Amino acid sequence: MRWSAGRYGTTEEARCPRGGHPVPGVEAAWTADWPAARVRSVSDGPVSLAVIGDCGAADDQLVSRLRAVRAGRWRELTRWPGSYLVIARDGATLAVIGDLAGQHPVYWRSHGHVLWWATSALALAALDGAPVDPTALAAHLALAQPDVLGRRSLMRCVSRVPGGHLLLADPSGARTERFEPAEYGSVELPVAAATVRAALVEAVAARCDGRPVSADLAGLDSTTLACLAAERGPVTAVTFADERLRDDDLPYAKRTAAAVSGLTHHPVPGTANTVYYDGLDDLDRLPVTDAPNAYAVTASIKRAVLDTVAAHHPAPGLYLTGSAGDAVLSAPSSYLADLLREGQHRRAWSHALGHARLRHTSAWSVLGRARPASRTDLADAWRQTAAELRGPVREWVPQASRPLAWTPLLATADWMSPDVRHQLAAALDTAADQLPDAPARLAAWSDRQDLARLGADTTGWRQLAAEQYGIALVAPYLDNEVIRACLAVPADQRGAPGRYKPLLAKAFTGAGVLPDFVLARTTKGGFNALAYAGLRENAPVLLDLLGQSSRLAAAGLVTEQPVARMLQRAAAGQPTAQGALHLAVAAEVWLRQLETAAPAWWEVTSRVAAG
The missing domain is CATH 3.60.20.10 (Aminohydrolase, N-terminal nucleophile (Ntn) domain)
Known part of the structure; x- marks a missing residue:
């Protein structure tokens, strides 16, 4: 490490x-x-x-x-x-x-x-x-926002x-x-676009230093990075193309590689093992990370991609990933709560209509989900969450059906023992009482928390690439200057319904970097099929990990029955709390690794006075 x-x-x-x-x-x-x-x-x-x-x-x-x-x-x-x-x-x-x-x-x-x-x-x-610290780990599992407990690690x-x-x-x-600053001042999207383009150009240029370059070539975010790198030299471009995904990443990647000089394209076909949760019966194959890491769950997919990169590079080099592009270039609909809070009712209604069309529901329903969060601030939201933790366990419904929240309570919270739930509630009350300079907008808070979570997870993926392949993985969308340039644009402009990645489109239209058909793309691939396949195929391993011998269970951080019921839902093809299972499995893997594979960190060289 x-x-x-x-x-x-x-x-x-x-x-x-x-x-x-x-x-x-x-x-x-x-x-x-x-x-x-x-x-x-x-x-x-x-x-x-x-x-x-x-x-x-x-x-x-x-x-x-x-x-x-x-x-x-x-x-x-x-x-x-x-x-x-x-x-x-x-x-x-x-x-x-x-x-x-x-x-x-x-x-x-x-x-x-x-x-x-x-x-x-x-x-x-x-x-x-x-x-x-079991309470801090409970916050990690139940809330998944790194800054909730402030300075507590x-x-x-x-x-x-x-x-x-x-x-x-x-x-x-x-x-x-x-x-x-806790919250950036607003820069209109057309004004910010040139700054975003310059920041991404510099972010890629800072890495292209003569090492062999490879890159994801899939969605709009990763394609942008691959094309920027291709302006500076040859790029080995790879697309994970498991036929179970049924998306259009591969056709777009082939077309882009044919149109952009410098891109050499290699598809990465899926196999029976390229599913979520594969290989968790042998934890020695995973690097020990500093915190629970999401890529422990998808390591077999990442290895398939890195195997292809390694096969086509004469020496280890750098690998560009579009990770976090969604987090900085778009925004979830939670910004509707900010529009309501600020009295922008006409704009909120217009955007709610657009989000409702995408979700096949009504605008009233969309605004109804946003209204509770518009009537509170971050500290009071934490106090409300603490009260919810002290109450009865909720019946599970998909997160998208719950009201928007500053810090959503995940299904993992409902799997914890009453004692752990009460300890977490007390910690939340303390955090609310001590909260300094909180942002006024929900979008500003959630954007930063999403990036912090993605940054920590990407560090684990980087560790796997470095230790097992000698490849330096880089994520330019997580650079300071890229984050600043993108998040200065109000969330309701980055995430406006009916316009796919408008900030990136504005930044690169006419710049000669990306083909027009890429900028016009409105689709995005997803991994749900591989997540459900992995849940079905690896259910026995997951039941063992989170069952009676579970380290999380021993600490009261999960209980066996609700986890087993959730896995049964997955096996039956029913909606499942995928994010909660993902967090729990990654945390269980991490705790077991700390018992058996923790590295030796320090050495004492002498006993002399030192400054």
Whole structure:
């Protein structure tokens, strides 16, 4: 696993990451398993700045930002293309800044009378064997929004830096400070389009550095990245084309490869094993990730794609994925609650009509789902959720049939023991009482939470690609500058019904990057068929994972009967709480791996005074 860590303070024990390398020019900071080319630093006397990851800044740009370090203008250090961690130090002041999507998370804790920070919560827990925090894991399963419990991580005694914040340490102590606004100002879609195009061009260019390039070639998001990369050199383009999907990704991919110079296309046919939940009877094949990871469930599909990439590349290179394109380029209908809250009733009605046509329902029904969320704020919504957790378990209905919510309560919450539900409710009440600077719009909150969840999951996929294939997976839609450019556009413009990905279409129409037929596309592939096939075919394995021997069950985080009933529904082809099962299985896999395959994180080199 690639990770970074550091220390602030003086200790007699010189501890560092096992196999780690000091960050040049930065006191008491290390990287583990990061290529030297992805670790860069500059310094001037007591002022130093390091970037770790894919950072598009030239060396002279890093040097010029030393002034920002001296002045504490931290946000300026996050404006380069790419996705990276920042370590900045000015004498006794240390700032550690992750990215907006959580691909480079930051955690911290006190140990041995000093402050330790790392991009891995597991590593910090391993300093003294701190266990998993069951209430935090309950929040992960029941709410699936990383920032709900603020600074509480999945590991006891380990704090996390919430999204849009940085870790700041000085002689007065350690604290988190916000560097990113909780909500962006509004930029009209036609005005923002050029900025979005420039951000994506720079995001792809920052990665195309001579390594062999491969890319997804499926939906509009991934096709855009593949075509941008093809402007800079040859691209091995792959399309997962399992016939059970019955989508039109493959015809579009073939047509695009024929029209765009530089794209060499390879379809990836499905097999009996390319379904969800395949291979979970052998957890040794999965990398140990820092948190439960969604790609544990779809690893066989990802391996099929990476096998094809590896077969057509003379050496490992980089792989562009369109992951998170949906999250930044469009928006769910929850923005209707914001329109109602702001008194934009005519616009809300117009949009509700469009969403109703897509869902074959009435506009009144669409607005009815949105109205409760329009009448509350984030803190009160959490208090309402806490009250719901203290009440009786709900009868299951699809999430799309429930009212819109700031923090939807998932079916996993109904599988938990009463004691765990009450502990989670208490934690939510505390979080609501302590909530600082919350966004006023539901869309602003949910956009950020979706990105944080996707960023964490993509990190797990990246780990599989790196450890088993030597391939560097990159997700440009999760870059800071891409996120900023896209989310500045109001959600009701990004997600307007009747217009598919209008922001991307406006950004690239007439730019000569994408063929016109790609920009005119209005369809999108989906994996539901493979999810249901995997549920049916791997039901015995899933029943074992989440049954009597389940680690989640032992902690009261699931109970056996409701899970068994949900799997029976799946076997019968009935609607199923797929997202809830996905979360539970990934968490169970993670807990079992921590018991049997947790890596050795640290080594003690000597016992001398250190700063």
